[in-house]
Amino acid sequence: MENTFDAIVIGSGISGGWAAKELCEKGMKTLVLERGRNIEHLKDYPTMNKAPWEFKYRGAVSKKQIEENPFISKAAGYEESTAHFFIKDADHPYIQEKPFEWIRGYQVGGKSLTWGRACARWCETDFTAPNRYGYGIEWPINYAEIAPWYSHVEKFIGVCGTKEGIETMPDGEFLPAYELNCVEKKLKDTLASKFNRHYVSGRWAHITEPQKIHEEQGRGQCQNRNLCMRGCPYGGYFSSVSSTLPWAKKTGNLTIRPFSVVHSIIYDEHKEKAIGVKVIDTNTKEEIIYYARIIFANAAALNTNLILLNSVSKRFPNGLGNDNGLLGKYICFHNYRAGMSGEFQGFENEYYKVSKPAECIIPNYRNVKEQDTDFVGGYVIFSGAYREKLSEKGLTETIGKNFKEQISEPGKWGAYMYMQGETIPKESNQVRLSADQKDQWGIPLLITDVDYDENDDRMVLDFLKEGKAMLEAAGAINVVSHDSRQAPGLDIHEMGGVRMGKDPKTSLLNEWNQMHLCKNVFVTDGACMTSTGNQSPSILYMALTARAVNFAVEQIKNGIL
Secondary structure: OOOEEEEEEOOOOOOHHHHHHHHHHHHOEEEOOOOOEEOOOOOOOOOOOOOOOOOOOOOOOHHHHHOOOOOOHHOOOOOOOOOHHHHOHHOOOEEOOOEEEEEEEEEEEEHHHOOOOOOOOOOHHHHHHHHOOOOOOOOOOOOOHHHOOOOOHHHOOOEOOOOEEEEOOOOOOOOOOOOOOOHHHHHHHHHHHHHHHOOEEOOOOOOOOOOOHHHOOOOOOOOOOOHHHEEEEEEEEOOOHHHHHHHHHOOOEEEEEEEEEEEEEEEOOOOOEEEEEEEEEEOOOOOEEEEEEEEEOOOOOHHHHHHHOOOOOOOOOOOOOOOOOOEEEEEEOOOOOOOEEEEOOOOOOOOOOOOOOOOOEOOOOOOOOOOOOOOOOEEEEEEEEEOOOOOOOOOOOOOOOHHHHHHHOOOOOEEEEEEEOOOOOOOOOOEEEEEEEEOOOEEEEEEEEEOOOOOHHHHHHHHHHHHHHHHOOOOEEEEEEEEEEOOOOOOOOEEEEOOOOOOOOOOEOOOOEOOOEEEEEOOOOOOHOOOOOOOOOOHHHHHHHHHHHHHHHHHHHHOOO
């Protein structure tokens, strides 16, 4: 009985934390399984208040550390002050058939400790475009169905932003937004007048003005330190560790078990449902089975695929619910390859007040009403303006009064843009299990077979052309553009493999994120995505999770599950 719960949640990151919160609030005794170590708010943020000179390499990563971790050291946010929230490459191998750099953070809170925090909503066309333009299947839900759950999430986590009435980026429940600086205002005015496009302060998961619900969580106002990924001592940005998991714990219904590598979900052929989860203790290698009425898979997209593929039985020899053979297929990601920056003359008498942790957004303007380009899908642009820290005249002294005066005089203004593009879900982009190679816990290694295509290349070219035109129209000079051709995976937005859909022949999950063929298993992390859209997906995962929990608990109360 001590291993039996009402619900099991696999994973403690952004979606897993939300599953735990919602389940526990509804009275469900809930076990959260996390393969990494335990992390507690404040207690386990060792670098949160350190000054640059307190780090051996002043925040940089040593050559040795890069050589030992060639993949994870490329991750956005990875540096000396945050490396403890990322895995070490050698500890967690996988097999790349094509270059794919898989970014992971194994601890309670997962990657919610190091996420980018962009929280713009999807719009209606994000859900309908893949089916309308023929590059994907039909989503089983629409914007109107998910909108109230977006609001539910936004009010709790705290999202700043401005209400703009933009079709491709719907308004939400916003706290006050970060103010645009002078060059950002110039960009905003130029894009509106010359391109009929929007340039707005980003919708970001930061508490700029605490509400009662945030104070009840023990979270305070963002102090604009822009040191978020170290763990915030004020709880100013949202993470599972500072918000949803402590909230769930207060109910008395939460049990968290760290150091628990999930091997598989156990299917009972007589009961025709899942009955529990097999776990391998990370340290002792002991095998343990936990039982529950419902199971939420929130291990992050690729690990959720791995677990389901490894969940074999006589009924499901190819993975749980995988009669159609599509489990692990239609993996997709976001295209982050291209960016640019330029210099701005003038504005020397202006600066900005804070080092804000939020960027600006240019919402998607491509293929909205109809396909108006030689590619399908759309892209958003993240942008910001800054002033160089040192004067353009350079340093002539290295100590004393004159030196201090020189380093306090800022240099030129500049602005940047980079793209986040939708990619096409393709059956050829897939993951599967190795037949002969296993990790230290006896679990098959994951094989990744994911790549770009010509549609991605055409989208990159369009952004490079349009981005440069927008910067130069606003007065930028010396614009430098690049296409990094970085490997998929570095976007940290992998999605799909267990996609939602209306037809069990072409999908694994229904409109409630419930497995078509195993009704008491729900998948609400990135693995559930039918397409990628162009906005950042994390807040959609949270909304889908809250919605699915509400449905699952109702099904239990009605005696259906």
